[in-house]
Amino acid sequence: MAGSKPWFFRSTWVFHLNSGSCNGCDIEVLNMFAPTQDVERLGVKLVGSPLHADVVVFTGPVTYQALPYVVEALKAVPEPKAVVACGSCACGGGIWHDSYNVVGGVNALYEILESQGIPKPTTIYVPGCPPKPEAIMYGVLLARGLAEQRQRREVFVEEVPEGLAIPEGVEGLEEVVAKAVKAFRYGGR
């Protein structure tokens, strides 16, 4: 989040936006402010209006019923803003990703917002079903630039063995191939 002031001059105020979530993530978001993981000691405060917020903690897969209100609430948050997409539903649609009555996560929502002329806000994705309160806390700190990202894309490509992919010395392979070729000759494909 590119703030006009350095981070130590301002606290992160969080607005909790439910877009049709099952309440699992919402319970964890409120746990974050409870005594065990008291996030207010880091200057993160829950506010009741999007007009006061710096960060929107976004839960749910965006049902079509909630869509107009979600758009209104996101419009009301002043710039610079960040969205913490909390839970699997908000990150990529979750278990409802192909359901008929949901938009399917924040990325699908941003496509709708962009068609309305609203730019895409900075987004932190916090997967989990629901994520631990510590995981959401980590996401909020990442939005503020106080934590370092650990999760990275991982790609593994197996090396192609030299020559044909068939190991040498398989008993009877030549015989099999010969029989198969013969089979094709007498009316195969």
Next chain:
Amino acid sequence: MGRLSILAEGLSKHVVTEKYPYEPVEVPEGFRGKPRIDPSRCVGCGACVNACPPNALSIADEGGYRVLKLFIGRCIFCGRCEEVCPFQAIKLSKEFELAATDVGDLTQEVRLVMAKCAVCGEPYATLREVRKVAEALPDGLRALAYVCPRCRELMTSHYAGFARR
């Protein structure tokens, strides 16, 4: 109760607040965190893809490779993939700090080489899977594992006694 006694009682209780961002937090026994595919064990059979309820795992054949993709952004951390994996290749770790600024960072991709049919040359299964099957077959039939199912069907239909030999 006077103020001093309240203060004394308050100080006698321990602090419950975790020091989380400054000190690591312990996760409970059996916690289901980030799933990870061990590329050295995976054979690309696709059992996890069938079991995955939110389709976070997907499998596709692209240009001689079988590509297994895991999108953690959609995962519900149920552990069904870990249950069904016949080679214990996919496991749920204790890791929970998965926040990322880009959705692309939430993916894991495993590309496995596919075996080509000894007869027609078309890729039909991953090389690792074929080798596992070949190990399990008796000596006389081992070569059949290196032929694709379509060619095998043709061969066995024309030579009915071949498979039983």
